[in-house]
Amino acid sequence: MSPLVPLGIALAALGLWLALRLIREAAARTRARANYFSAVRSLFDGGETRVQPTGFPRMTGRRAGLAFDLQAIPDTLTFRKLPALWVLVTLPEPLPLDATLDLMARPSGNEPFTRFADLPQSLPTPPELPKEIAIRSDDATRIPPPDLLARHADLFTDPKVKELVLSPKGLRIVILAEEADRGRYLIFRDAEMGREPLSPARLEPLLDRLAAIRKDVLALMDPA
Template sequence: MTVINLAFMAFAAVSLGWLSMRALRDHRMALAERSGLLDSLTVLFSDVNIRLGRDAFPVLVGKLPDQRSVKIELIPDTLVFRRLPQLWLQVTLAETDIQRRPSIGALARPTGAEFYSIVHELPQWIDPPQADVPLLVRGDGKATAAQIECVSALFRSLFSDPTVKEAAITPRVVRLTRQAAQGDRGSHLILRQTRFPIGAISPEQVKAAIADAEILRQVLPGERSAAVSAVA
């Protein structure tokens, strides 16, 4: 074995070791940054608890001023081929009591791969309203024609915002899902890594999602039925 070959092997070993250490360091930094994405939201709610999910993204649970529970989740979505990874911000408002109202929801640009969606779980297909994006609208079959008309008008307005992915209401919860960030193109195309260029979820983003969810709740206010124990 020549000196040149030995030198090349040594260089390759050092380079591989450096790349491995760099990748490990970057991964640890990414996890540390990810864990604090919801920290700025603690001022919005009372009784706040933040935990990390299995994907190391934080989940926040707290209380609104009227003591309804609110759950804030960050959901990484890498399932759709030929599309950059998406990070969804999902806001769920739970009723303190089960409401006598139908379940109905709309999902923008449906692919069938939305594992986080309420809409895919509903049995009734409803003709979608004319909107700026393709919509899948489904319900539980209990909504009246007047209720569907009112909700459809709201869906037209909500989904004029291209960041809105899903809006849904059930007897237990109101849920709104928005785009929080899109995966970094270079990391995804070259390194096949999922990295989101975002430092924190702003209170303004969450306030906007809650406001839209409250509008949907007002369209189908319902009536008290029974106690609800937790956020869905």
């Protein structure tokens, strides 16, 4: 028997093992992404989850009578130091506001989840907010009173909070939920994220904050 025959068999076996391993890893990655919001379902009274083309889910549900919408958006654009996973927590309940007010921490102009750069008017940052917060609006003359921002300025003491949006259509908070592992990304270009589900402890304060902001907006805009 040629000595090359055992080598060929060994290489074929190795190739088969690698292929099976890749298939298993791909399946596990698909399951992990699709279940990213599975741990937070208990925070809502019912709801619906559908998987987006990215493999991550979008979830809607009701909490304390209010409708919420959750989205997980991966950001793997090359200009970022590390790929990121953003979570958009939205309260799409109409508000008596006449303009959109958008607060963004450290804006780059390339965020894939926002209309911040499209809003035409830039506003000064109030002293209550960190200096790295930029503010834009589509009508600065019709934004909510400054007291409202001052009351919720502590939201941005969390360095993972990226954006707060107040609009006639509702409210939104965007957080940086995860970044790709630096070592694996730099060496293997592995940008996989979402291996672990979003935790209820991370999400619940954001839901409560949005409900509190909504309550304050209603009180300020309609004191009666």
